Amino acid sequence: MTNKIMIFLTITMVFLTSVFSKGEIALKSSAAEQEIAVRNQLKNEANHISKISESAAIPMLIDAMGRMMNVLKKNNFIEMIAPDDKIGWAKAVCVGYIGDSSGECLQQQHPDSKGENNLWQAGLRGWTSTINQKIYWVGTAPNHLAWHEVMHKISAPNGETMVKRTVGDAFNEGIINFFTTEALKSTYFSTIQSPIPAVDKQTYPRQTWEVGGMCQSAFDACFKMFTNNGDYTAFAQAVYDASEVTSVTKNAFATAFKVRFKNLMENNPGANPNKTYQTVCNALSTCKRCYNDTDILNLNNYLGTTKGELLEGFGRGPSSCFE
Numbered sequence: 001m002t003n004k005i006m007i008f009l010t011i012t013m014v015f016l017t018s019v020f021s022k023g024e025i026a027l028k029s030s031a032a033e034q035e036i037a038v039r040n041q042l043k044n045e046a047n048h049i050s051k052i053s054e055s056a057a058i059p060m061l062i063d064a065m066g067r068m069m070n071v072l073k074k075n076n077f078i079e080m081i082a083p084d085d086k087i088g089w090a091k092a093v094c095v096g097y098i099g100d101s102s103g104e105c106l107q108q109q110h111p112d113s114k115g116e117n118n119l120w121q122a123g124l125r126g127w128t129s130t131i132n133q134k135i136y137w138v139g140t141a142p143n144h145l146a147w148h149e150v151m152h153k154i155s156a157p158n159g160e161t162m163v164k165r166t167v168g169d170a171f172n173e174g175i176i177n178f179f180t181t182e183a184l185k186s187t188y189f190s191t192i193q194s195p196i197p198a199v200d201k202q203t204y205p206r207q208t209w210e211v212g213g214m215c216q217s218a219f220d221a222c223f224k225m226f227t228n229n230g231d232y233t234a235f236a237q238a239v240y241d242a243s244e245v246t247s248v249t250k251n252a253f254a255t256a257f258k259v260r261f262k263n264l265m266e267n268n269p270g271a272n273p274n275k276t277y278q279t280v281c282n283a284l285s286t287c288k289r290c291y292n293d294t295d296i297l298n299l300n301n302y303l304g305t306t307k308g309e310l311l312e313g314f315g316r317g318p319s320s321c322f323e
Contacts, residue, residue, distance in 0.1 A: 031075035031133070032157070038067045039154060039227075046227040051220045059188050061154075061179060066192040068150050069142070072135060079136045080146075086111045092136050093119055096129040128152040128159045142193070144200035148180045156229045163225070163232050171261035173204045174211025175226055181208060211261075216286040217242045232258065243283035248276045 042064040094105040111120040126137035126145035135149040152159030164172035215222035221238030236254040256277040
């Protein structure tokens, strides 16, 4: 009799484990489907307008931000880390960024650690995890960093966009933060979220400054590249067309564009804008950026820094501007 009871209990436990396991999978699938629905709604709204303006696009985007934030909250995909919670930060980074919960990782990622691989020292303050699909940020309420990560979720699953793969992080972060900044600056934002978070000017400043200038020159192509998770080529061509330049070819600019942004985050010499890139950008009032003395001054005024103190790395490390 005892053996029969044990067998029954074992079968029951196996069954319940299977049910709960499937339920967990279903929950994750449901969350992914909800995120897809937010992306698709924004994409359909944007594509319905043949040439979308910034004044029309930003309210659409803000609505999508609110919907995506609600999806993330509902499915427990949000991790806020109090600014003074140093141990909590180390745990979050090791589990949600590195994928290593060992004591060695926790020690290495403690904010007070001075190791060369310490991500707090490198300037990381928020991220979208490809390990557990959560978004993390330092703060006790949604701030610029939080909405920046929500924007990553809107752009593609876990923020893994096509342009990130083909052009690189600098261009991708510039696009994400340009739209985050424009949304947070909008008075419409207060109709869905309160209070309005302050714009963090230290988040990818050079990328936002340069990519944002191009987006303002060819906004429709920029926004549809973002909402459709599309390639950079059509956007680069739209920037070229807006310049009305004829002395260089469209294909040559598209190549120079990719080289510039592919290397910009790492400060590699290959990121220096070549003559083709400069020729097109110099024809656009919104495009002249890091190699133009006036715009270097404007950027430093915006950031409250002086020449040679622009921020890089994760958006927060000393660097200088290409000239």
